[in-house]
Amino acid sequence: MLSHWIIAPVVLPAVLAPLIVLAFRRDLTLQRVFSTAGTIALLVLALSLLVSSAKGPELYRLGDWPAPFGIVLMLDRLSALMLTLTAGLALVVQLYTIGTGWDARGKHFHALLQFQLMGLNGAFLTADAFNLFVFFEVLLIASYALMIHGAGGDRLRAGVQYVAFNLLGSSLFLIALALLYSVTGTLNMADLAVRIATIPEGDIALIRVGAVLLMLVFAIKGALVPLQFWLPGTYANAPGPVAALFAIMTKVGAYATIRIGTLVFPPDVAATGTLIADLLFWGALATLVVGAVGVLGATTLPRLAAFAAIASMGTLFLGVSSFTTQGITAALYYMIHSTLAGAALFLIADLIRTRQGAQGMAGKGVLACLYFAAAIALAGMPPLSGFLGKLMVMQVWSQHAALVWSVILASSFLMILGLARMGSNLFWKGPEDVTSALPQPVALTGIFALVAGLVALTVFAGPVTAWLQTTAETAIDPAAYIAANDLPIMEAK
Amino acid sequence: MEALIAATIGLLTAGGIYLMLRARTFPVILGLTLLSYAVNVFIFVSGRLAVNLPAIIDKTATGYTDPLPQALVLTAIVISFGMTAVIVLMALGAWLTTGHDRVDLEDGQ
Numbered sequence: 001m002l003s004h005w006i007i008a009p010v011v012l013p014a015v016l017a018p019l020i021v022l023a024f025r026r027d028l029t030l031q032r033v034f035s036t037a038g039t040i041a042l043l044v045l046a047l048s049l050l051v052s053s054a055k056g057p058e059l060y061r062l063g064d065w066p067a068p069f070g071i072v073l074m075l076d077r078l079s080a081l082m083l084t085l086t087a088g089l090a091l092v093v094q095l096y097t098i099g100t101g102w103d104a105r106g107k108h109f110h111a112l113l114q115f116q117l118m119g120l121n122g123a124f125l126t127a128d129a130f131n132l133f134v135f136f137e138v139l140l141i142a143s144y145a146l147m148i149h150g151a152g153g154d155r156l157r158a159g160v161q162y163v164a165f166n167l168l169g170s171s172l173f174l175i176a177l178a179l180l181y182s183v184t185g186t187l188n189m190a191d192l193a194v195r196i197a198t199i200p201e202g203d204i205a206l207i208r209v210g211a212v213l214l215m216l217v218f219a220i221k222g223a224l225v226p227l228q229f230w231l232p233g234t235y236a237n238a239p240g241p242v243a244a245l246f247a248i249m250t251k252v253g254a255y256a257t258i259r260i261g262t263l264v265f266p267p268d269v270a271a272t273g274t275l276i277a278d279l280l281f282w283g284a285l286a287t288l289v290v291g292a293v294g295v296l297g298a299t300t301l302p303r304l305a306a307f308a309a310i311a312s313m314g315t316l317f318l319g320v321s322s323f324t325t326q327g328i329t330a331a332l333y334y335m336i337h338s339t340l341a342g343a344a345l346f347l348i349a350d351l352i353r354t355r356q357g358a359q360g361m362a363g364k365g366v367l368a369c370l371y372f373a374a375a376i377a378l379a380g381m382p383p384l385s386g387f388l389g390k391l392m393v394m395q396v397w398s399q400h401a402a403l404v405w406s407v408i409l410a411s412s413f414l415m416i417l418g419l420a421r422m423g424s425n426l427f428w429k430g431p432e433d434v435t436s437a438l439p440q441p442v443a444l445t446g447i448f449a450l451v452a453g454l455v456a457l458t459v460f461a462g463p464v465t466a467w468l469q470t471t472a473e474t475a476i477d478p479a480a481y482i483a484a485n486d487l488p489i490m491e492a493k
Numbered sequence: 494m495e496a497l498i499a500a501t502i503g504l505l506t507a508g509g510i511y512l513m514l515r516a517r518t519f520p521v522i523l524g525l526t527l528l529s530y531a532v533n534v535f536i537f538v539s540g541r542l543a544v545n546l547p548a549i550i551d552k553t554a555t556g557y558t559d560p561l562p563q564a565l566v567l568t569a570i571v572i573s574f575g576m577t578a579v580i581v582l583m584a585l586g587a588w589l590t591t592g593h594d595r596v597d598l599e600d601g602q
Contacts, residue, residue, distance in 0.1 A: 130565060130568070134568065134572070137572045137576070141575060141576060141579060144579050144583070145579070148583060148586070151586070151590070152590070153587070153590040153591040154591075156583060156586045156587035156590055156591070157587045157591060157595075157596075157598060158598060159583050159587070160518060160580065160583050160584050160587050160596055161596055161597070161598055163576070163579060163580045163583060164513070164521050164525065164580065164596060167525050167529075167573075167576055167580065168513070168525070168528070170572075170573070170576070171525075171528050171529060171532045174532045174533075174535075174536055174569055175532055175535060177536075177565075178532075178535050178536040178538075178539040178562070178565075179539070181539050181540075181561075181562070181565075182538075182539035182540070182541075187561075233598045
């Protein structure tokens with residue numbers, strides 16, 4: 001029975017995490033075993049859901065209450081893609097953490113990781129706006145605790161700033177949801193789409209305010225200018241593997257923007273029109289510029305990686321803001337690429353930090369090669385997938401080539417400069433290779449897996465793009481999604 | 494009645510944001526609390542104001558008030574309670590470790 005498997009990605013980590021906290025509190029080995037087994041099971045689940053999502057959107061009613069009176073989960077191609085990406089990244093981060101012993105530096109790393117996965121999976125699967133808020137909070141609170149894992153003054157201070165910023169964002173989310181509910185009377189995403197399409201004239205102003213507030217919340221999550229100020233401090237001070245895991249957190253903002261922006265507020269709806277697309281376009285351009293300048297100006301590798309994450313969100317949102325099939329395809333391809341590349345750079349930064357001693361860096365050769373690969377990927381240079389992704393985004397905006405192409409190319413140039421300078425500072429200055437000791441093999445496997453993923457993304461770009469194009473088509477034309485919700489036809493009052 | 498509640502929400506929000514901008518941990522936490530009060534009242538109001546009407550089915554009821562915003566407010570209160578606990582402990586930890594309670598990070602940190 002496929003239907004109950006849809007909720008398994010949420011229930012499995014939700015059951016595993018308390019088990020780890022209660023039963024295995026003093027035994028790190030058992031924690032590692034169960035947590036890794038759980039993540040592998042999640043990956044297998046996500047892949048099988050990915051395969052079955054090709055048939056069309058599938059509904060899951062919680063408690064068997066019909067939509068819109070009950071909360072529903074929807075498995076469609078976009079959700080399945082995000083589930084797979086999350087599970088793959090989580091497995092890599094878990095291998096790295098176990099390999100380098102990061103999980104021993106504080107308590108409850110594995111339980112928190114499972115809660116984080118529960119929140120992420122739930123956010124990707126839900127089809128109800130308030131349920132989206134609840135899963136956002138679950139993933140946020142797990143991320144607060146993960147961020148201060150391993151303690152330390154700087155980390156705690158950055159953590160307080162991160163929490164305060166996101167609590168403000170949560171308040172905005174609630175205000176937006178209350179506004180939308182007060183006008184439409186529903187919180188189910190498909191039902192919102194149906195009702196907003198036919199909203200009476202007098203309520204349009206409230207709908208517009210609600211839409212912009214909602215997009216502000218996703219912009220906070222997705223680090224869109226001018227709401228990106230939380231990211232550099234947070235990502236630079238978080239533990240390395242946690243920062244790598246946070247690579248998927250900004251993508252939650254992008255996913256929510258795509259979902260709400262194509263389903264509830266598409267550009268052809270009378271109430272909001274192109275309001276959201278316009279705001280996103282200018283925000284994305286500014287984000288790209290800020291990220292590139294930050295990459296050039298960063299003095300330490302973690303901060304550089306954080307600004308590179310901001311820049312990649314800018315390119316992503318550029319693709320999203322066109323709200324066409326081509327644009328969403330480019331955005332999804334770039335999303336996969338930037339998750340893998342950003343995570344790789346954060347893990348490499350962590351390895352470099354731990355292996356840099358007064359006598360120089362141990363195992364410089366391997367680290368330099370990995371850094372080179374990650375840098376090429378992030379800067380968007382051929383032959384890796386960053387180049388293809390940026391090319392696709394540029395093709396989407398060929399109408400406004402003068403503005404968009406110059407911003408993309410100039411920012412890529414700045415990023416290449418920044419990454420090259422950081423690389424030469426790290427690897428070409430200082431004493432020669434102290435020992436030839438390789439980093440921990442399990443940890444290295446994780447990073448190599450990410451780089452291999454990037455290479456695979458390039459080599460198989462054709463089939464991947466074709467699959468993503470079908471996904472984008474189902475997103476841009478949400479009729480099947482809305483129909484699958486099986487909404488009752490209400491008589492006019 | 495609507496004017497009174499709208500003014501209350503506005504005042505609570507204004508006070509909350511003023512406190513948050515003071516950028517020390519205790520005012521920030523208090524500001525977030527005030528803001529969450531305002532937001533919770535706002536969610537409650539989104540179901541429209543009705544005097545003396547029940548939310549649950551009642552044989553003697555002449556009409557009903559909207560029960561869903563009340564459930565939403567409960568969820569929001571519980572979530573912000575947990576979040577407040579987390580930020581209080583983090584702020585305490587940050588103060589004990591670094592010796593000051595400024596929320597802003599220094600440049601380049």
